[in-house]
Amino acid sequence: MAYRPRKILKSREYNREWNEWALKGNWSPVGWRWIEGPTGYRLDQLSKGNYLIIQRPHGSLYHHSYGLLSKFFKGFIEKKLYGAKCPRCKAVFCPPRAHCWNPECKVQRTEWVELPMKGEVFTFSVMAFSATPFLKTLPFIITYIRVEGCCTTLPTRILQVNPWEVYPGLKVNLHFIDNPKGEIMDIYCTPAEKPDPSKFIMSKEEIERLKEDMKKVKNWVIRKFGSEAQPSIEI
Amino acid sequence: MARRVAVVGGGISRFDLPRYELQEEMCAEAIHEMLMDTPGIDYPRDVDAVIYSYFSDHLEEQLCFHWIIHDYLGLLPKPAYRVESGGATPVDAIINAFMFIKSGIFNNVLVVGFEKMSELDTPKVNEFIAAASDTDFDFPVGGYYSGYYAALEVRHMFLYGETVEDLASIAVKNHNNATFNPYSQWRSQHGTSYIGVDEVLDSRLIAWPYRLLNCAMISDGAACIMLTNEENAKKYTDAPVWITGVGLGTDTMRPGDRVDNPMYKGLYLKDESIYPDVATKPAAPYPEMANFGSIRVSGDAAYKMAGIDNPLKQLDLAELFNPYDGVELVEYEDLRFCKRGEGKNLVREGVTEWGGELPCQVSGAHTAAGHPVGATSIAQAVQIYWQLTGLTAKKWGTKARALSDAKRGLLQGHGGTGCQSGVIIFEGG
Numbered sequence: 001m002a003y004r005p006r007k008i009l010k011s012r013e014y015n016r017e018w019n020e021w022a023l024k025g026n027w028s029p030v031g032w033r034w035i036e037g038p039t040g041y042r043l044d045q046l047s048k049g050n051y052l053i054i055q056r057p058h059g060s061l062y063h064h065s066y067g068l069l070s071k072f073f074k075g076f077i078e079k080k081l082y083g084a085k086c087p088r089c090k091a092v093f094c095p096p097r098a099h100c101w102n103p104e105c106k107v108q109r110t111e112w113v114e115l116p117m118k119g120e121v122f123t124f125s126v127m128a129f130s131a132t133p134f135l136k137t138l139p140f141i142i143t144y145i146r147v148e149g150c151c152t153t154l155p156t157r158i159l160q161v162n163p164w165e166v167y168p169g170l171k172v173n174l175h176f177i178d179n180p181k182g183e184i185m186d187i188y189c190t191p192a193e194k195p196d197p198s199k200f201i202m203s204k205e206e207i208e209r210l211k212e213d214m215k216k217v218k219n220w221v222i223r224k225f226g227s228e229a230q231p232s233i234e235i
Numbered sequence: 236m237a238r239r240v241a242v243v244g245g246g247i248s249r250f251d252l253p254r255y256e257l258q259e260e261m262c263a264e265a266i267h268e269m270l271m272d273t274p275g276i277d278y279p280r281d282v283d284a285v286i287y288s289y290f291s292d293h294l295e296e297q298l299c300f301h302w303i304i305h306d307y308l309g310l311l312p313k314p315a316y317r318v319e320s321g322g323a324t325p326v327d328a329i330i331n332a333f334m335f336i337k338s339g340i341f342n343n344v345l346v347v348g349f350e351k352m353s354e355l356d357t358p359k360v361n362e363f364i365a366a367a368s369d370t371d372f373d374f375p376v377g378g379y380y381s382g383y384y385a386a387l388e389v390r391h392m393f394l395y396g397e398t399v400e401d402l403a404s405i406a407v408k409n410h411n412n413a414t415f416n417p418y419s420q421w422r423s424q425h426g427t428s429y430i431g432v433d434e435v436l437d438s439r440l441i442a443w444p445y446r447l448l449n450c451a452m453i454s455d456g457a458a459c460i461m462l463t464n465e466e467n468a469k470k471y472t473d474a475p476v477w478i479t480g481v482g483l484g485t486d487t488m489r490p491g492d493r494v495d496n497p498m499y500k501g502l503y504l505k506d507e508s509i510y511p512d513v514a515t516k517p518a519a520p521y522p523e524m525a526n527f528g529s530i531r532v533s534g535d536a537a538y539k540m541a542g543i544d545n546p547l548k549q550l551d552l553a554e555l556f557n558p559y560d561g562v563e564l565v566e567y568e569d570l571r572f573c574k575r576g577e578g579k580n581l582v583r584e585g586v587t588e589w590g591g592e593l594p595c596q597v598s599g600a601h602t603a604a605g606h607p608v609g610a611t612s613i614a615q616a617v618q619i620y621w622q623l624t625g626l627t628a629k630k631w632g633t634k635a636r637a638l639s640d641a642k643r644g645l646l647q648g649h650g651g652t653g654c655q656s657g658v659i660i661f662e663g664g
Contacts, residue, residue, distance in 0.1 A: 037255040041248040041264035043417040044632060051255040056296070066371065073371075091497075095372050095489065102497045122494060123393070123524055125385035126443035127377065131362035134377030142378045144386060144491040144524070151518065153491035155376040163443070168393045168514060184375045201393050202443075213440040 018061050025057030066182075068098035071112055076186040079176040081117060083150055084110035094150040117174040118192060119147040119154075126163040126210065126233075128217045136225050139217040140232035141166060145189055147174070157188045163214065163233060164207040165195035240336045241468035241475035242661065244273030245460040245617030249418040250605030253353030254455035258289075258300060259307040261457035262347050266308060269459055272626070275471040276343075276461065279308070283341040285315040288328035288348035289609030293363040295351055304347065314341075321367045321650025322556060324348070325458075325612035326657035329646075330481050332462045333659070342464045348614075349457035350607035360453050364608075367651060369489050378442075380558065381450060383490050383652045385442035388561030391525040392444065394511055397564060397579035399444045403435035404582050405560040406448045406602060412589060413599025415636045418614065420452050420605035444561070451558040454605035458614035473664075474624045480541030480660035484532025486522070490652040493524050503531065509575040521575070527562075527653035530569040534647065537658035538571075543643075546593075547572045547586075551641035552622055553595045554615035556648045556656075557602060563587075563595065566647060570658070589636060597622070597636050612648035616659065619644035623663035 032054045039049030066073045072095075075082045084096035088105045094115055100108040124143040127134075134140070141163055144153035156174070158166060172189040180186035202210065214233055221229045246268030248254075248261040256264075270278050287301035297303070301317045318328040325348045332344035352360050365379035373383060391397070407430055413419040414427040430448070438447040468475040487493050495518035501507075506521035522528035534546075543549045553570075557563040564578040572593060573581050581587055587595035598604045598618040601611060621627045623644055627637040642663050649656035 123390035128440040131379040132358040151495035
């Protein structure tokens with residue numbers, strides 16, 4: 001058993017059906033196809049080939065420890081944002097690190113400090129495609145936020161803003177979701193000020209193109225996922 | 236350290252999605268091509284050791300895949316191991332082989348790279364590639380590499396003002412180059428007609444500012460390259476290509492950690508000073524999130540070893556690691572083809588186009604030739620080798636992208652969001 005603990009202090013136990021799910025598939029083929037396709041190492045030297053393709057699923061369930069950063073993620077469950085402060089060079093890290101990376105500090109252990117729920121956008125992107133777990137929430141905006149007083153930037157999503165209104169330097173407030181799970185997605189940000197159009201980095205033409213893109217992506221997500229679609233950008 | 240290291244041959248098994256052949260079969264095709272072109276290599280007797288390059292156990296659904304390949308190719312019981320460092324895997328594999336020979340431990344080292352990415356759907360492939368980002372911080376936010384790189388490019392656009400049209404121009408250059416390359420995925424899927432800026436801007440948005448045609452392809456494919464010491468090189472070929480410089484460098488795992496990085500602070504003062512007033516200057520203004528420090532460090536080290544002080548003048552071609560078009564633009568700066576912030580000028584002046592002063596990505600590279608991760612930089616190295624030995628016209632069946640009299644080429648590769656980078660300088664005899 002992975003991570004069988006000596007003592008559980010507190011928990012939100014997972015549904016044990018996930019154990020069954022993790023055993024599903026077991027690398028056993030669930031289907032096959034006999035197909036025709038090209039063979040050959042160069043495009044001008046191709047011939048016809050036949051191939052057997054099998055479908056082979058296997059699931060897994062990881063029991064992951066957050067190690068010395070556990071307090072940071074436990075903080076999310078309690079709706080508190082912590083940073084790690086180096087007692088030698090005074091740098092404050094968020095994302096935190098349990099040991100300072102400053103060459104002067106010789107891998108000094110850091111200490112926890114509570115951080116303000118505000119900062120500013122360092123950079124961002126408007127996501128119109130994604131990895132499997134996030135497809136349903138397309139389109140969405142990712143930002144790297146410098147939390148006030150910190151020397152690193154935190155990846156988060158920004159909500160309640162049009163994608164063309166986000167720019168480096170935009171002041172933001174951080175918030176926790178209603179039911180935090182102990183992961184980075186428990187925290188998100190919203191603008192703390194009215195976005196200043198003179199600071200937009202997209203041209204007018206590009207903004208119009210982006211509006212069309214957002215519509216297309218939203219329609220694609222709704223077509224693909226129906227009522228389960230949760231687009232994060234409202235135009 | 237007087238030993239010289241040569242490239243004496245290389246082969247590519249074409250990049251496409253999907254390739255239905257197995258990984259070991261594609262590798263065999265690449266090696267067969269190499270042996271046909273360099274018949275002096277007594278295979279497998281002349282292979283002293285092999286370095287294998289592939290990126291993802293997840294994508295291959297097989298750990299230790301090189302054990303399968305090694306015995307399939309009849310190379311037992313010779314020494315072999317696998318190198319893995321994300322996108323830097325193949326460039327690191329070549330540098331490993333270089334160091335083997337340089338040290339005198341082995342005389343002839345074969346490098347074999349491959350990747351099969353077609354067995355999962357595109358979002359799942361993106362997920363498994365994104366598992367190379369920090370899975371506690373960056374990955375769950377849903378960025379995946381297109382998002383991380385897009386955010387880095389947005390920062391560079393914000394500071395230095397390149398436009399989506401500039402990025403599209405890079406896409407046009409690389410895709411049109413790839414239409415001549417008979418090993419390329421773009422030519423397989425699209426054919427040989429040219430595209431223009433409008434086609435790029437009309438392609439599907441992936442992560443602003445990147446559209447489909449600005450992004451690396453998901454590909455299957457394989458490539459190999461053979462490195463030898465000086466004495467053997469002259470036995471195998473009249474036209475060896477020498478590796479005269481290599482360099483390695485690193486930067487943070489999480490791109491968001493690059494703003495006040497104490498390890499980079501003060502390293503490149505000139506670049507730190509090229510920083511516009513639009514932003515509050517962070518503690519480490521170079522590379523911060525806009526540029527790639529690992530690429531600078533690796534490039535400078537390779538230039539120093541090769542005695543290059545003006546790369547734009549002294550190089551005849553470059554094959555860069557270009558998963559997204561803004562990366563290529565920024566690399567022009569970090570590899571000192573121009574000053575920081577001037578990458579856009581090189582694009583606008585056509586300096587890196589075919590026929591320009593320093594053609595970049597003549598093969599088409601990641602976004603157009605294809606990007607089977609473990610094979611990509613090896614195939615680019617083979618393309619450089621073909622250019623420097625005058626073989627390109629024969630291999631491609633056309634002179635359209637064959638350089639005449641090219642002397643020196645640069646290969647750059649990196650992994651993650653520039654978390655580690657390698658640069659290799661190749662010189663013809």
